[in-house]
Each structure stands twice: as C-alpha cells, then as structure tokens.
Amino acid sequence: MDVVLVAGGVLIACMLAYYLHRASLREGAKMRETHATVVERRAEEDRAREMEHAARKGELAQRIDAVIDGHVRTLARKRTQMLRTDDYGNRLADGVEEWREAREYFFEHVVQRDIDDAAIQPGYALRRIDERVVQHIEAEGDPGLYGSPSGMSGVEYEQYCALLLERCGWSVRLTRGSGDQGVDILAERESRRVVIQCKNYSSPVGNKAVQEVVAAKGFEKADYSAVVSNASYTPAAKELATANNVLLLHHSELSELWGSIAASRTES
Numbered sequence: 512m513d514v515v516l517v518a519g520g521v522l523i524a525c526m527l528a529y530y531l532h533r534a535s536l537r538e539g540a541k542m543r544e545t546h547a548t549v550v551e552r553r554a555e556e557d558r559a560r561e562m563e564h565a566a567r568k569g570e571l572a573q574r575i576d577a578v579i580d581g582h583v584r585t586l587a588r589k590r591t592q593m594l595r596t597d598d599y600g601n602r603l604a605d606g607v608e609e610w611r612e613a614r615e616y617f618f619e620h621v622v623q624r625d626i627d628d629a630a631i632q633p634g635y636a637l638r639r640i641d642e643r644v645v646q647h648i649e650a651e652g653d654p655g656l657y658g659s660p661s662g663m664s665g666v667e668y669e670q671y672c673a674l675l676l677e678r679c680g681w682s683v684r685l686t687r688g689s690g691d692q693g694v695d696i697l698a699e700r701e702s703r704r705v706v707i708q709c710k711n712y713s714s715p716v717g718n719k720a721v722q723e724v725v726a727a728k729g730f731e732k733a734d735y736s737a738v739v740s741n742a743s744y745t746p747a748a749k750e751l752a753t754a755n756n757v758l759l760l761h762h763s764e765l766s767e768l769w770g771s772i773a774a775s776r777t778e779s
Contacts, residue, residue, distance in 0.1 A: 571626075571628060571630060571631065572635075572639070574626050574628075575622060575626065575631070575635075575636055575639055576639065576643060578621060578622050578625045578626060579622075579639065579640055579643045579644075580643060580647075582617070582621065583643060583644060583647045584647070586613075586617065586640065586643075586644045586647075587644050587647050587648050588761050588763055588764075589610070589613050589743070590610055590613075590641075590644050590645075590648070591648070591741075593606045593607075593609040593610040593613060593743055594606050594607065594610055603713075603714070609743070614637050614640050614641065615637065617640060618633060618636050618637055618640065622636055663711060664711075665709070665711055668709055668711035668741070669685060669695045669696060669709045670685065671762070672695075672696060672707070672709050672739050672762055672765060673685055673696050673698075675762060675765045675766065676696070676698050676765055676768070678766075679765065679766050679768070679769065680700060680769070681698045681699065681700045681768075681769075682698070682699045682700065683696055683697065683698045683699075684696070684697045684698075693708075693723060693727055693730075694706040694707065694708060694723075694724065694727035694730075694731060695707060695708055695709040696709065697731060697733070698768075700769060703734050703735065703772060704731065704732070704733040704734050704735070705733060705734065705735040705736065705737060705768070705772070706724055706727045706728050706731050706733040706735075706736045706737075707724070707736075707737050707738070707739055708720050708723055708724040708727070708736075708737070708738045708739070709738075709739050709740070710738060710739070710740040710741075710742065711740070711741055712740055712741065712742040713742065714742060715742055715743045715744055715745045715748075716738060716740045716742055716743070716744045716745065716748055716759075717744075717745050717747060717748050718745065718747045718748040718750075718751045718752075720738045720740075720748065721738060721748050721751045721752050721755065721757050721759075722751070724736045724737065724738055724757055725755045725757060734772075735756075735758065735772055736755075736756075736757045736758070737757065737758035737759070737760055737768070738752070738757060738758070738759050738760065739760045739761070739762050739765065740759075740760075740761065740762070741761065741762060744759050758771060
C-alpha cells in the first residue's frame with residue numbers, strides 16, 4: 512500500500528512538473544512574441560519618422576531653392592562682379608570674401624525672412640545659394656551678360672554697352688575713345704539724355720568715375736548720369752553716387768535703364 516501511494520505521489524509530481532514546464536514554455540513564447548512585436552513596431556515607427564524627416568527636408572530644400580531662384584539673376588551678377596581674377600587668371604582673395612558676405616546677407620535678410628523655420632541649416636542654405644547661382648550662370652550661357660566680356664579692351668567695352676542700349680531703344684553716340692576723363696556714351700530716349708561712363712575693371716570702381724560723370728552731366732546738359740561696369744563699386748563710390756543721383760549699373764542692367772529713369776521721375 513505504501514509503495515502504491517509513493518508511486519502515485521511521484522506520478523502526480525511528474526505530471527505537475529510537466530504541466531508547469533509546458534506553461535513556462537508557453538509563457539516564454541508569448542514573451543518572445545511580445546518582444547518581437549514591440550521591436551518590429553518600434554522599427555516601423557523609426558522608419559516612419561525617417562520618411563517624414565526626409566520629406567520635411569525635401570520640402571524645406573524646395574522652399575529654399577524657390578527663394579534663391581526668385582533672386583538668382585541678381586545673385587549671379589553679384590557673384591561675377593565679386594569673384595574677380597587678375598590678368599593671369601588667379602582669383603582675387605578680397606572678391607572671395609565679398610561673395611561670402613553677400614551670400615550670408617542674402618541668407619539672413621531674404622531666406623530667413625521668407626522662410627520662418629528654425630530647421631533651416633545655414634551651412635546647407637549657403638552652399639545651395641552658390642550651387643543654384645552657378646547652375647543658372649552655366650545654363651544662361653552668355654558671358655557678356657554676367658561677367659566682363661572676354662578679351663574686350665576699354666573701347667570695345669564702350670561699344671558693347673552702346674550696342675546693348677541700342678537694342679533697348681536708345682539713340683546712342685560714342686564720344687571719344689576709352690579714357691579716364693569725361694563721358695563715354697551719350698544716350699537719348701524720348702527727349703531724355705543720359706551721360707554714361709564705362710569701366711571695364713578687374714576691381715571695384717571708385718568714386719573717381721562718379722566725379723567724372725557728375726561733371727560730364729553738367730557739361731553735356733544731360734538729365735541723368737550713370738556709371739556702367741562689369742565690376743562692383745566701392746562704398747565711397749556708392750555714397751557719392753547717392754548724393755549726386757548717379758546710377759551705378761552693371762552692364763546686364765542696361766536693359767532696365769529706362770525703367771530706372773522712369774521710376775526716378777515718378778519719385779521726384
């Protein structure tokens with residue numbers, strides 16, 4: 512009898528251990544399944560966040576490009592004016608610094624003004640400004656529009672500017688040959704006379720050109736005066752030009768000369 516009881520107890524114990532083991536296995540499987548589900552769900556959430564972030568970056572990049580493209584013509588002109596080279600093809604360091612400052616100004620005062628988004632990365636935006644401007648210049652394919660017309664002498668540059676004016680409806684007369692004194696071009700349209708000084712330079716134009724064209728305006732009894740150049744202008748030249756109502760232009764802006772004069776007439 513005792514042997515039977517012991518055997519029965521052992522059998523019960525074994526069965527209990529078996530069922531407990533099976534239950535433990537099932538619980539472990541459930542835990543592993545739950546863990547795998549959590550890991551998979553988190554991976555899906557991470558992928559969704561990455562896709563959303565990529566889409567956000569793409570949208571922001573498109574908005575930045577749109578702002579740049581809205582001003583790319585002006586930026587292209589500035590870049591060509593500032594990134595000057597010497598007679599041997601070496602890029603001048605002061606021009607590189609000027610272009611860097613111009614890009615930073617555009618980013619701070621135009622891009623950030625038009626896109627109020629803290630996610631904008633300045634480094635990316637500044638690189639994109641340069642890339643879009645270079646792409647535009649390459650696509651435009653007209654070196655005469657953005658830079659100093661290759662190989663032109665001073666006289667040839669004056670003739671080039673005169674041709675651009677004629678194409679826009681101006682009657683033009685070249686005065687003397689290229690020089691540092693006096694007026695280079697007399698332009699007339701609808702009884703309005705403009706004296707123009709042309710400067711084909713590899714460095715910024717100083718206030719001497721402004722002084723000359725101011726004197727020429729009185730001598731020629733002209734209504735307006737302008738300096739035209741392939742280069743930029745010094746701060747002193749800009750200050751003097753403002754004080755004497757002299758237009759400082761890049762030759763690519765000659766097509767807008769009549770509009771500038773009309774605007775000044777309206778303001779006055």
